Amino acid sequence: MADPVMLIEEANSRGTLYAVVEQDDRTAYFYLYPSELLANKYSPRPCWLRNLQPAPEKRDVKAMEEGMAPMLEARYCNHPEGKAPLEAERIRIVWMEEEDGAAVLYDDELMGVIPGWTMYSEERSVGYAADCIGSGEDSQMFPLGTAATNQLHKKVAGAIAFRDDWADETSQTWSIFQKQFLDTYEAILGPVEKYYAIDGGKWPPIGMARFERDDVVYFLTLGVSIRPMPWVEMLYNDHAEGFRRMELGMAISKKDFDEKTIMALAGMVSGLADRPWRQVTWLGEGHTISFSEMPAPYESLVLSSALYNGPSLEMPQMYNDPVNLYWVSPITKAERLHAHEQPNGGYMLLEKMIQEGINHIIQPRNPIVAG
Template identity: 85%
Template sequence: MADPVMLIEETNSRNTMYAVVEQDDRVAYFYLYPSELLANKYSPRPCWLRNLQPAPADKDVQAMEEGMAPMLEARYCNHPEGKAPLDPELIRIVWMEEGDGAAVVYDGELMAVIPGWTLYTQERTVGYAADCTGGEDDSLMFPLGTPATNQLHKKVMGAMAFWDDWSDETSQTWSVLQQQYLDAYEAQLGPVEKYYAIDGGQWPPVGMARFEKDDVVYFLTLGVSIRPMPWVDMLYNDKAAGFRRMELGIAISKKDFDEKAMMNLAGMVSGLADRPWKQITWLGEGHTISFNELPAPYESLVLSAALYNGPSFQMPLIYNDPVNLYWASPVTKAERLFAHEQPNGGYVLLEKMINNGINHIIQSREEVVAG
């Protein structure tokens, strides 16, 4: 029996996940593997593609016991006699925009999908294959179906269009989006004072714009929302569109912080811009993130749209999704622990802050919980 041969290997944009297609002389499979740094948090996900030999009548238990990829039972595949081996020249990997799921397109046709949400259900990783016709209740394989019966077709087609657009050197997508963000910010804060590129030369282009108004210095990101965040589709299902895209802001009183302190705070927010995709996580209302560099007595930042107290920013729609503008505000250790010790504690903490007159502008304040 031949050893498996790797036909293609490709990483997502942050090298947090690896997509692999391999086959031996019996069967072809598609796999998604977490990077070494995330291996303790997430598990590999397999997806059968096709049998290359006549399918077994029952589950291929022998192959699994011998540590080999199992063939799919005859009654669940549309080619019980087997198909030709895959040609690596005809394989394309399509990553979902979140970077947590991927698809295999073979000779221009959608062949299989491992959705991103399966990464977060450790007890049951699921794959969808075009050549699969069914499965038992405990099956890990399901039919891919048609665009009319499975929304994954639409998601993959959207991802293909997304990547094709961003790989087109003649595309004006970023210049158009960049101006839309700036228009939204300048409408409330006046002209940009300074502009910083904070993407480190990586895709997507992400910037941070500095403004000043009424003795308050503002730093606002633009471009973070180009990518939808991981996790959100699984957590919010049909409401995910309202939570998967964000930009970050920080507003600092010049009376309470000097230039060095303000730039340090802006740097912390800048560092959060890529966090969801580098760590395969998400950021939202009431989330807290620890920072050793914060000035005493603070030790974390809490993110909130609700803290904002001012004329609303008319954020652009990005790929037809609304964009949440989360303001970062420093909190003490006692405040963070208060938030973490109860369900929805981040919301409770923010309510206390707002009730104590605290808003999005960072200035000297009293602690809102007992230390």
């Protein structure tokens, strides 16, 4: 057996996952590999694409024993006699909008898909291929089917349109989104005092606007919600659209904190904006995040939309999805540990905070959990 040859390799925008197409003289495969930093958290995911030689009648155990990619059995592929080898220049990788799954196109035709949710499944990996027409009981491969039989076609088409729009230098998409969010914020908080680009020069564009009202300094992000977050599709399934997009807010009493502390906290919010895609995770109501430089006595931040009790702030939609605005609030180490002691502990902590009169505005308070 010949050694496999890499035809294409492409990382997602944060280099957390790599999409690779390889083939040897028998078969061609599509893979998603985690980066070295995430190798202990996620495992490679394979997707068979085609056989280049006549397919075996039974499972290709011999190849697996020799550490080679197995050919797909004859009864499960639409070309039992084999197909021509793939040509690198005809291959295109398309990352899903969440950047945790990807598809491979050949001559602009959908050939294989590794959905993002399979990265989080401990049971087994799953791949979908256009040339697969059936699967065994314990198979990792499934037919891609048609747009009428498999929603992945719609998802990939959406990802292609999304990527192509943002790659178009004449697109006004960001200008439109930026205006919608700033108009929403300014309607409640007044004119923007300062605007910061917090994307580090990377796509997508993300900003943070500063406002001041009634001795409170506000920081609100915009652009974070351009990408849906990883994990959410698997966790919420048909209800994922209600949880997969977010922006972040911070309100801090100017009378109780100096400018240095205010900007340090704003920096932490800025750092959270890209966290879901840098770490292949997600952020939601009641999530806690530790920071090493929190002002005493605090040690972490908790995220919440429920803490907000100001004027009604109706967030714009993003790609027809609602956008959750999570306000950050500092908590002590004892409060964070208390939240982690039980399922849904973050919600319970927020309930206690609200009962104690704590809201979205950061100001001095007494701990609500002894420690």
